Amino acid sequence: MKIILYSLLLLSVITTSCSSDDKNVTNSEKPIQVTVNQSNSNSQGAFANASGKLVAKNSVNVSTRMMGYITGLRAEVGQNVSAGQLLVSINSTDIQAKGGQANAQISQAQANFNSAKKDYERFSNLFKSQSASQKELDDMRSRYEMAKAGLEAAQAMKSEVNAQYKYTNITAPISGVITAKYAEQGDMASPGMPILTIESPSNLQAQVLVSEQNITLVKQGMPVKITLKSTNEEVGGTVAEISKSSANTGGQYLVKINVANSKNLLSGMFVNVQFPFKNSGKTNQDFQESVMIPKSALVEQGQLTGIYTISSSNTAILRWVKTGKTFGDQVEILSGLNADEPYIVSAQGRLYNGAKITK
Structure with a gap:
């Protein structure tokens, strides 16, 4: 019986000592220095996004009006050609x-x-x-x-x-780059059948489809932001043409945008276009103000994406969010973070859920 009482007393002392040590460790933990930012939306109001690709503003198909065998084809894909340069010869x-x-x-x-x-x-x-x-x-x-x-x-x-x-010796109608070749020497050329495609890479346009909810807000001459999906590079653009019919585009409206600086861009690149809409003081139910944050603030765990926010007791709270499209180094948050809500951008230590922080 004495042995049992002694064992219980010893266990109680050890437990008390451990609890005291844990408490001292917890209390002595230093807060992690963090940088805090506030989520923000478009200061001018809301915006809509649309996806599409870059196309050459000047693009022509080279064809003939007569039937005959192609006896000469002096063109290759990627070749630069000048207006008036001989490209195709047909048996005459x-x-x-x-x-x-x-x-x-x-x-x-x-x-x-x-x-x-x-x-x-x-x-x-x-x-x-x-x-x-x-x-x-x-x-x-x-x-x-x-x-x-x-x-x-x-x-x-x-x-x-x-x-x-004239159609037995076909010349380049414009200066540009050959982007497609549909026939080879010895093939039979038919009237109207394209033989080559020439594009002028100096003038590119972004062609995107805009929903019927937002097309009335898109205006000709409107400045927009164009983001390349492959590199996240951002360039400026201006709305050039707005289609007034969606009969042949699946209920969406084709919008053409002139690209401001297309020197290093290529036709066919996929892009995201951001259309800014000024706040008129009325609530538009067709779109919401999207929250934008830096991509560096995101935390990825498996297939989940989150961000650290701040509790009322100055602790880090990991909150899962749903992301949208990327614009340069900014990413769109569709849900999980409200506008003007603070979040942690960076920390001088390893963050975890419940960690003490200091700004």
Whole structure:
């Protein structure tokens, strides 16, 4: 019995000692120095986001109006070309044959015209001296006019053949870069079938689709922010064109935006566009003011994303949030953090849920 009492007394002393030590450790823990910021929304009001891609403002498909085999194709994808540079040659045997026929018809029509003209002039003089009748003069005039019309028809046919010659040697209509090649040397070219695509990379546009709730707020000339999805690089832009119909775009409206600085950008890059809407004093139920915070403030654990906020007792509280689109080094918070609510940007130590902090 004495042994049992002694064991209980010893256990009580150890427990008390441990509790006292834990309490001293907890009380002696130094607060972690942190940098605090406040979440903010667009100071001008709300904004809407739209996704799309960059396209060349000047883009043309090179094709031909005649059918024939491609005998020469002096173009490769990525090649820089100048306006007027020869790119494609098409077999012109048929056109050459038609050209020979047109020349023969012109020679024949010219001979008929010369003969009819001389006869008409001769009978005009005879009629003046009353050596020819009015009917004979009228017949010569009709023959002369028919010969003249025949010569003009033959010359028009020759002009048509010459016009077709232009489509046997196709030149670049604009200066730019070849971005697509649809045929190879030896292929059959057909009228209207594209052979090459040339784009001018100096002028790029962002094309995005905007919902019907926000399209009425988008105005021509409106400045916007364009963020490249691949690099998070941010460039400026200006709304250039706004489609007034969504019949062919799935209920959304196509908006074209001129890119301010597209020197190092490429056609086809995917982008996010931010349209700022000034606050009119009325609550718009179609969109909300999005909260923006630095990406460096986010904490990722597995598939969850959170951010440390501050409790009333100056402790760090890990709160899970739902993120939206990224704009440069800023990320959109869709839920989990209110506007003007403080959060921890950085800390001089390892943060954890419930850690004491000091600003």
